[in-house]
Amino acid sequence: MKTTQTETVIGNARIVLADRVIEQGWIAFADGKIAEFGEGDAPAGADDARGDLIMPGxxxxxxxxxxxxxxxxxxxxxxxxxxxxxxxxxxxxxxxxxxxxxxxxxxxxxxxxxxxxxxxxxxxxxxxxxxxxxxxxxxxxxxxxxxxxxxxxxxxxxxxxxxxxxxxxxxxxxxxxxxxxxxxxxxxxxxxxxxxxxxxxxxxxxxxxxxxxxxxxxxxxxxxxxxxxxxxxxxxxxxxxxxxxxxxxxxxxxxxxxxxxxxxxxxxxxxxxxxxxxxxxxxxxxxxxxxxxxxxxxxxxxxxxxxxxxxxxxxxxxxxxxxxxxxxxxxxxxxxxxxxxxxxxxxxxxRGEIAVGKRADLIRVHVARDIPVVRSVWREGHRVA
Incomplete structure (x- = not known):
């Protein structure tokens, strides 16, 4: 995969799909939509999620x-x-x-x-x-x-x-x-x-x-x-x-x-x-x-x-x-x-699921002491929180 300036790539994450969880994977979104996701190591230059959950908003x-x-x-x-x-x-x-x-x-x-x-x-x-x-x-x-x-x-x-x-x-x-x-x-x-x-x-x-x-x-x-x-x-x-x-x-x-x-x-x-x-x-x-x-x-x-x-x-x-x-x-x-x-x-x-072509409405969630903490929020690919 070739990254561009409009793309955001996040790796080392647990990716929650509609029917399963990728325990270690990566996701890329561009132009407000989900472009790709996969299992294993992310492409070079990806942001490190440090094992946090990546979920649909x-x-x-x-x-x-x-x-x-x-x-x-x-x-x-x-x-x-x-x-x-x-x-x-x-x-x-x-x-x-x-x-x-x-x-x-x-x-x-x-x-x-x-x-x-x-x-x-x-x-x-x-x-x-x-x-x-x-x-x-x-x-x-x-x-x-x-x-x-x-x-x-x-x-x-x-x-x-x-x-x-x-x-x-x-x-x-x-x-x-x-x-x-x-x-x-x-x-x-x-x-x-x-x-x-x-x-x-x-x-x-x-x-x-x-x-x-x-x-x-x-x-x-x-x-x-x-x-x-x-x-x-x-x-x-x-x-x-x-x-x-x-x-x-x-x-x-x-x-x-x-x-x-x-x-x-x-x-x-x-x-x-x-x-x-x-x-x-x-x-x-x-x-x-x-x-x-x-x-x-x-x-x-x-x-x-x-x-x-x-x-x-x-x-x-x-x-x-x-x-x-x-x-x-x-x-x-x-x-x-x-x-x-x-x-x-x-x-x-x-919206509502991680799938190619869906809106990049996403959240990164860290769980500490059984309490979820929202670390990042994207709406249509733009960081809003």
Missing amino acids: LIELHTDHLEMHFVPRPKVFWDPVAAVVSYDAQLATSGITTVLDSLRVWREKGAEEADGHAGLLADAISAARDAGILRADHFLHLRCEIPMPSVVDEAKEMVGRPDVRLMSLMDHTPGQRQFRDEAKLRTYYRGKGAGKTDAELDELFAQRFEYQRLYAADNLRDIVALAQSHSIPLASHDDTTEENVADAIRDRVSVAEFPTTLEAARGLHEAGIGILMGAPNVVRNGSHSGNIAAVDLAREGLLDILSSDYIPSSLLMAALQLPVRVPGIDLAAAVRTVTKRPAEAVDLPD
């Missing part, structure tokens, strides 16, 4: 972590573009090179700080992208809380954007799905932000029950039709029962986010719907809501995609922990859950 389908940068404290709103840039840097240094930023598409009385800012944040992402100051490749994931009165109108305002890649159908009405145990939902809200009193929660829950009764059925029909008319993949959310699975099949969803029971996961899998679980669930070895553990689904062959959800660094940690927790999953298979499979779920065929 991670692909994140569901993270609302941007909200923590935009509203870092109750009633404190940060400059939205600055919040996007800070959040983006955290993603990149966690190994994430492609992200679907999950934006709340609804307004709710009493939750104004986090809700109602989807358009503002989407504009901030676009502004940062146009300025060339983003490290990762950003798309949008519209989180639609189906019972909310304004959700259809707000989704219509967002859905025409070219960077919308996924819409999720959510319903957090107390007593169902993720929070079948209403007491756990109360505990969640008491610990969130400034917290809420029991009286405030009584009022909030009564309002949500009323919203579901008045709006959920019509809104669900309209949101599904809206997504399908724009050819945007749909995700279900927190499927729990056979009825939830039947609804997901009827609505032709592509991805099931965070199913809460083994029965639901089995039904979704049998229907050919990809199952997405939280990487923090893997790292913590259980759900913070007390639902099914992601590792238990992995042992049953029911885990397709991992998402960092609220902790960007958890995505890489979980992928590297899966082969230890689940002997039937090797490293290549574990890495597919955070690279190739999420890319396929949202129709991004140009």
